[in-house]
Amino acid sequence: MKLLIDIGNSRIKWACTDGEDLFATGARVWSPDSLDYLCEENWAELAGLDSVWVVNVAGPEPASRLDAWFETAHAIRPRYAAAAASACGVVNSYREPARLGADRFMALVGAWEMWQGAACIVDCGTAITADGLSAEGVYVGGVITPGLALMQRSLAAHTHALAMSTSRSVEICSLTTDDGIAAGCHYAAAGFIDRIHAEFQRRLGTDMHCVLTGGEASRIRPLLSVPHEVDSLLVLRGLAVYSAAADGTTGS
Numbered sequence: 001m002k003l004l005i006d007i008g009n010s011r012i013k014w015a016c017t018d019g020e021d022l023f024a025t026g027a028r029v030w031s032p033d034s035l036d037y038l039c040e041e042n043w044a045e046l047a048g049l050d051s052v053w054v055v056n057v058a059g060p061e062p063a064s065r066l067d068a069w070f071e072t073a074h075a076i077r078p079r080y081a082a083a084a085a086s087a088c089g090v091v092n093s094y095r096e097p098a099r100l101g102a103d104r105f106m107a108l109v110g111a112w113e114m115w116q117g118a119a120c121i122v123d124c125g126t127a128i129t130a131d132g133l134s135a136e137g138v139y140v141g142g143v144i145t146p147g148l149a150l151m152q153r154s155l156a157a158h159t160h161a162l163a164m165s166t167s168r169s170v171e172i173c174s175l176t177t178d179d180g181i182a183a184g185c186h187y188a189a190a191g192f193i194d195r196i197h198a199e200f201q202r203r204l205g206t207d208m209h210c211v212l213t214g215g216e217a218s219r220i221r222p223l224l225s226v227p228h229e230v231d232s233l234l235v236l237r238g239l240a241v242y243s244a245a246a247d248g249t250t251g252s
Helices: 032-043 060-074 102-115 148-158 177-204 217-223 234-247
Strands: 002-007 011-017 022-029 051-056 090-092 119-124 127-133 138-146 209-213
Touching: 002 060, 002 234, 011 032, 011 234, 022 234, 032 060, 051 060, 051 102, 051 234, 090 102, 102 119, 102 127, 102 138, 102 209, 102 234, 119 177, 119 217, 127 177, 138 148, 138 177, 148 177, 177 209, 177 217, 209 217, 209 234
Parallel strands: 002 051, 090 138, 119 209
Antiparallel strands: 002 011, 011 022, 119 127, 127 138
16 A cells, blocks of 8 residues: 655655555645654554655655654655656756656656546635646646735735734635635735736636645635636546555556
8 A cells, every 4th residue: 555645845745655546645734843743643554554655846845744654653764746848748848857846747757647638727825826728738838826825925014014814715805804815815816826827828728627635625616717627636546556656666
C-alpha cells in the first residue's frame, strides 16, 4: 500500500492507494507545530505501508519533519514528486520546467489521466492558479492570483479603515463593510476563473473541460458562470499516476 500526501501552504491532504482507487482520504489545516501530531494521529497505525510519495510546496521544514517521522515510525523515507519536462502523457512547456510547482504539475497529470483532452485546471488555495492543458496533453501555461484569504488580508494590511473580514457573504448588495469585503473577494475570484477559462478557449480554439480543486473551491463554485466540476483529490490522483510510473508499475 502506498500513502500519497499533498502539503500546501495552508492545508495537507492525503490518500492511500493499492494501485487502483484512492481510499482512506483526509484533509486538515496544518502548521509546523502540528505536523508531528498530525502524522501520529493519522498514519502511525497504517498497516502494510510500502511507500510514501509527497507533493510539497511548503518548503524544506515540513519535508524534514516528514522524513524523520516516517523513518522512525515505518522505516520508510518519503519520495518527493517534482515537475518534469514531460511525464505521464503531459508535456511541460514552462520556460524552466522544473520550476513549475509540483502541485500544479500533478494536477495536470491527474486531469490528463481522467479526461485525455483540453482542460482548464483551477486550484483554489492560498493562491488561485489556473492552468491550461491542450487537447494533445501540452501544458500551455497559466496564471496566479491571491486566494480569498490573501485578498482579505491585503485589504486589512494596507488600508486604514478595513479590518480582516470574518464574513462569508456573497451578497452583491452588501450593507456592511465586513460583508462587502467577503463578497467582493468571492466575486473577484469567480470573475478571474470565468475570464481565464474563456481566454484559454479563445487562444486554443477549442472547448475546455473546467475542473476546480483546492480548499476554497466549494466557496467559489456557486458564483461561476462556466460549466465546471470540483475534484478535491485531483493533485493526489496525479501523484498516484506519477508515482506508479516512477515505480515502474505503469507506463509513463
